[in-house]
Amino acid sequence: MEHLKGAAHDHRWARDVREAAWSGGGLHAALLLIDCGSGRFTLWRGMLWAALALLLFLVLFPAxxxxxxxxxxxxxxxxxxxxxxxxxxxxxxxxxxxxxxxxxxxxxxxxxxxxxxxxxxxxxxxxxxxxxxxxxxxxxxxxxxxxxxxxxxxxxxxxxxxxxxxxxxx
CATH class of the missing domain: 2.30.29 (PH-domain like)
Incomplete structure (x- = not known):
């Protein structure tokens, strides 16, 4: 970490990571609620929704x-x-x-x-x-x-x- 001493960095990065996490989590929660409300929830569908939410998080994750x-x-x-x-x-x-x-x-x-x-x-x-x-x-x-x-x-x-x-x- 010596090379980072005195380095400038993006002060908004942590906030952007949190927003990406909230977006993925929000999508996952919404999909689970819709599935549970319609009575079509299964473990496999829940895992599919989790994978989709993770994919959204990875796409939105900032550099x-x-x-x-x-x-x-x-x-x-x-x-x-x-x-x-x-x-x-x-x-x-x-x-x-x-x-x-x-x-x-x-x-x-x-x-x-x-x-x-x-x-x-x-x-x-x-x-x-x-x-x-x-x-x-x-x-x-x-x-x-x-x-x-x-x-x-x-x-x-x-x-x-x-x-x-x-x-x-x-």
């Missing part, structure tokens, strides 16, 4: 994003992926149901992360941006300057809105 000096990591249930932010060669924004960021470094490592942890945690964003600026200054960042500039503007806007909201000036 734990952490960043330190010149690195960013995303840890999921089955492992961790890490990139060196000072050696980034590519940064791409991917649109879809949720916006994600694909980071690739000169060592061949890549990480795909949701944008929300970066936008909700200025420390995480600062660590990524700091490393990316170094990679750009060293001539390594071949793709993604525009994406980083847009994200920087968006992160600054989100931070300013959060400050206004907390101070009551919204």
């Amino acid at each position: 734990h994003v952490t960043a330190g000096e010149n690195w960013l990591a995303s840890r999921r249930l089955l492992g961790e992926r890490r990139v060196r932010t000072d050696l980034l060669v590519s940064v791409r924004c991917l649109d879809g149901v949720s916006q994600r960021l694909l980071l690739r470094d000169a060592l061949g490592a890549q990480v795909l992360i949701d944008l929300r942890p970066l936008l909700n945690n200025p420390d995480l964003w600062h660590r990524l941006e700091e490393g990316a600026r170094k990679a750009d200054a060293d001539g390594l960042l071949l793709c993604g300057r525009t994406a980083l500039q847009r994200l920087s503007v968006r992160a600054d806007r989100e931070t300013a809105l959060a400050v206004f909201k907390v101070s009551g000036l919204e």
